[in-house]
Amino acid sequence: PNAEQVIARTKCSAEKLLAWVKQDVPILRIEQNGKQIYTSLGSYKSVGDSCVASWMVPTTLIAGDATIYLLNDRDASVPYKFTVNVQMQCKLVKILSGSVKPLEHFSVIGEGFVPAEILETKGWIHELESNLGYSNLSKADQFTALNKRMSVDWAGVATGNFLLIEQGAKQWNVFVEDCGIQKEGLMLDFICPPDLTPGETTLTMNIRYNRVETVKSPPLKVIVQ
Numbered sequence: 082p083n084a085e086q087v088i089a090r091t092k093c094s095a096e097k098l099l100a101w102v103k104q105d106v107p108i109l110r111i112e113q114n115g116k117q118i119y120t121s122l123g124s125y126k127s128v129g130d131s132c133v134a135s136w137m138v139p140t141t142l143i144a145g146d147a148t149i150y151l152l153n154d155r156d157a158s159v160p161y162k163f164t165v166n167v168q169m170q171c172k173l174v175k176i177l178s179g180s181v182k183p184l185e186h187f188s189v190i191g192e193g194f195v196p197a198e199i200l201e202t203k204g205w206i207h208e209l210e211s212n213l214g215y216s217n218l219s220k221a222d223q224f225t226a227l228n229k230r231m232s233v234d235w236a237g238v239a240t241g242n243f244l245l246i247e248q249g250a251k252q253w254n255v256f257v258e259d260c261g262i263q264k265e266g267l268m269l270d271f272i273c274p275p276d277l278t279p280g281e282t283t284l285t286m287n288i289r290y291n292r293v294e295t296v297k298s299p300p301l302k303v304i305v306q
Contacts, residue, residue, distance in 0.1 A: 109136050110157065113147040113165070126262050135262050137196050143167065169193065171288050173301040174266055180304040181273045181282070184220055186258065189244065190265045193296065195288055197241040200256055205230045221275035228274075231256055239292045244271055248282040248305070277305045 111118045118139045125134035144167045151158040171193035181187045209215040209226050218226065232254060235241075246253040251274075259270040282305050286298040 108152050110150040110152055111139065111142065111147055112150070113142055113145070118142070128264065133262055133264055135267050138165075169288065169290070169296045171286050171296045171298040173284060173286055173298050175301075176284075176303050177263065177268065180306050181277070182306050183273050183275045183277050184224060185273055186270055187273055188263075188268050188270050189284065189286070190263055190268055191286060191298065192266050193288065193298070194242050194260075194267045194269060194286070195240055195290055197238075197257070199259065200231065200235075200238075202227065202231070205234075224272065224275050228253070228255070238289065241289050242269055243287040243289065244269070245285045245287060246274060246277070246282060247285070247300075248277055248280070251276065273305075279305055281305070 109120045111120065118141060120136055120139055125132055142165045144165055147163060147165050149161045149163060171191065173189055173191040175190050177188035177190055205227060206215055209230060213226055215223060215226065235243075235254070235256070242257055244255050244257075246255060253274040255271045255274065257269050258272060261268045261270075281302055284301045284303060287294060288296045
């Protein structure tokens with residue numbers, strides 16, 4: 082990408098290989114044991130004369146050595162050797178804002194998130210409008226009603242990032258609102274539950290892949306204001 086142009090692509094789902102080499106978006110070629118695998122750019126952001134980018138590692142790679150080439154308009158970069166670890170890992174690094182506030186958006190920075198579609202809420206909101214008069218509810222009651230309704234269908238989602246918020250005996254599973262990338266790592270946006278109280282709370286990321294609960298991050302303690 083043009084380093085002088087600030088670009089943020091925040092799609093969670095991988096793009097198709099078709100015609101990538103004709104676009105301004107670079108792709109990644111991974112070589113292992115004589116085989117070549119191409120993978121799409123998940124999201125990237127130009128930062129000065131550098132570029133921070135995220136990629137989805139193909140599931141066909143096996144444990145051991147491999148080599149990466151970055152392709153941009155058919156020109157390959159110098160090779161970069163790395164080691165494939167077949168064990169999925171997930172880690173929460175920090176909260177972008179440093180703390181969270183009830184009913185406000187917050188961004189989690191971490192590693193090991195999986196590409197997933199953002200859940201469309203229009204249908205659920207329409208259903209809640211018909212049954213509960215959703216638009217007449219308070220913001221806190223709207224959050225609670227929508228979260229409970231989404232939870233019913235969330236169990237059927239094959240691949241996704243689940244953020245568990247725990248404070249005392251209370252637990253919330255909150256849903257990804259948006260995604261992107263920062264210098265420190267991948268970024269997922271959430272809305273803080275309305276009934277958290279000031280003090281310490283714990284965040285844990287659970288990764289579901291192909292309908293299997295695959296990995297859980299170590300807990301991250303944050304402050305509720």
